[in-house]
Amino acid sequence: MSTETEEKYESYYVPEQSPWPIVGAVALFFIAYGGANFIQQSTDTVDTGDASWGGLVFMAALAVMIYMVFRWWGDVIKESMDGLYSAQMDRSFKQGMLWFISSEVMFFAAFFGALLYVRQFVIPWLGGEGNNMMTHAIIWPEFAPQWPLTTTPDGTTTTGMGAWGLPAINTAILLTSSWTLTIAHHALKANNRQALLNYTSLTALLGIIFLALQVMEYHHAYTEMGLTLGSGIYGSTFFMLTGFHGFHVTLGTIFLIVLSIRCAKGHFTEKHHFAYEAGAWYWHFVDVVWLFLFIFVYLM
């Protein structure tokens, strides 16, 4: 029985014990504990007395988490370089990554859902549509439904962010980065090392430029446009969506930088480059989310 299947199936690598997951669990606990405390202190919304340990605990735990990720993934890279991984293992990683990205898609879907629900239902209802005439007439008779919602029911005002300045440039940058990454990927498959390294680093650089421009955009919004997290539902959805996207671009850029270093070290071969593929998928995912953002947050 076994010989026959052994020929068809290389053996699947089941790692020995590993200390990193439990380290990660402890770190996560203190990230959460310190983080909640820090948020309460720094926003003054809850009286936490004189305690001021939250930020410190959070930072320390975050450092442990980063260290843990390095060591854990270091183990994985080492095992991979040692040739312990079969093709089946590779498929596990790939499928795992794709399902992880699916879960990320659903995370963004929650915020897009909120945006569409607000625009489609909430704002018109606040303006008295449907059977909501009395809400409008009695509670907020001044309220005028519109999008971007520049005046909220309680009178907070702000300005809408146009699409054709920085956002359009950023769209072009991300689209270009998708293209450079594809060139790099093809170079990898053609075993063209130099092109691989150049185009991967270029993609990471485009990611950094994108982030820099986004920082400028936020600065402009906060200091000159009066557009903040606190300026009603328009600011809430704007910053939540673009902010989480920016966070993902940051992660993706770090991913690309690590990949560039590994490219330079010659870690990847034409056949064996799961990590590279994962990074590329992640980057394309971030890119697609941006296109939706550009349409629904900026353009429409």
Add this chain to the structure above:
Amino acid sequence: MSDHHPTGITRWLYTTNHKDIGSMYLWFSFIMFLIGGAMAMVIRAELYQPGLQFVQPEFFNQMTTMHGLIMVFGAVMPSMVGLANWLIPMMIGAPDMALPRMNNWSFWILPFAFTLLLSSFLMEGGAPNFGWTFYAPLSTTYGPPSTDFFILGVHMMGISSIMGAINVIVTVFNMRAPGMTLMKMPLFVWTWLITAFLLIMVMPVLAGTVTMMLTDRHFGTSFFDAAGGGDPVMFQHIFWFFGHPEVYIMILPAFGVVSEIIPAFSRKKLFGYSSMVYATASIALLSFIVWAHHMFAVGMPVAGELFFMIATMLIAVPTGVKVFNWVATMWQGSLTFETPMLFSIAFVILFTIGGFSGVMLAMAPVDFQYHDTYFVVAHFHYVLFPGAIFGTTAAVYYWLPKWTGKMYNETSGKIHFWLSMIFVNLTFFPMHFSGLAGMPRRIPDYNMMFADFNMWASIGAFGLGLTQVYFLVTIIMAIRGGKKADEKQWDGATGLEWDALPSPAPYHTFSTPPKVD
């Protein structure tokens, strides 16, 4: 095949073994079950008589909230993941779960997440008190300071669930032994595959919901605040987009369990295997478009009320297919009634009662009457306790011989079953009546007219609680001193775990995949 395994505490802390991790999940969920159960006892003690007896209303609210949260996220969900860990690799002929280190991480996050959640009892303002559904603005504007710790605790549980689900899906898609085609998989594997899909789709939405809560609480956003152009009702939409699939996440694996057990003790093949698969998939897909049946009373355009009412009732069709198939499997079988079978039959009957009250609640016009009454509490306990919990219990009795190599005492098992059966009905059946008569849920005191029903329910609850301690004793006795189990303990059992492995199953199984014809 060596049975060597690491020892000491690091065996459990560092483990990458699906059996170790499965056991830890199961024990963890049982501890949570006892903690959540203790809170239920406080609730029922307070409700034994009208008037305020033991606790203050503020504390009562914390009890109902934490009871619900702990039972849902701490007891039921991890118990199902524990079963998945133990069983899926053995059932499909895989050496382990696909990503063993991540598997360990998924588990170990949970004890920390619940420490975080439970520590909120010690904080100023007490534990969360807004119900397990944490509706805004109760949880935003009016939530106690511990709400922020709750939010991050939910994030941790979500991370754990998503990683666990990814592991299950990848294992099922990529690790099956040659010849184990999808339509040959045991139904338990199928139901878990679909459950894992649901988890990946909705846990991130839950994460999004609590994130919006957090920013509303502290960073001035107005997602759930109409004054800023948001809407508290939107909270309910987003929450229930997660919440309704969540109830199937809790019950589908239990469907899978009874679909293994009923054929074994009927000594017949499962009736309508492929229709079971399609029914499970339809239930899962429909579960994405019914969420607002929890919101009939809060207000929606009439088209919405109608749509969600009809979509909800549609779910009764595939569910009916399943119940029919279970009954048809038993039809003309040579039945015996060992403990796992008893729990499974009770599952079919009592879950169906819960399903019927569900159809009643699905009718928008009458739900205006039932909403937020004890009728709802009766409904969801009928699907959760004799549903999800009986399903897990049946699984533990059925596979214990395979896991430990020891048999439980059949008399003890039967006593556990009959006491559970009697008390679960005594506890939850009267709640239908008090609910129909108008008794609201989440309330520490009530009108005199509900006194009798509540007294019966409380007596049942105390009995039900004690019976679960008896379950613990039965299991420990079996592990410590049970009779040695046979390789194939149940003559009607099928599947790789019974046909190809000894009892107890060795530490590492199927290092090379078996051939399945």
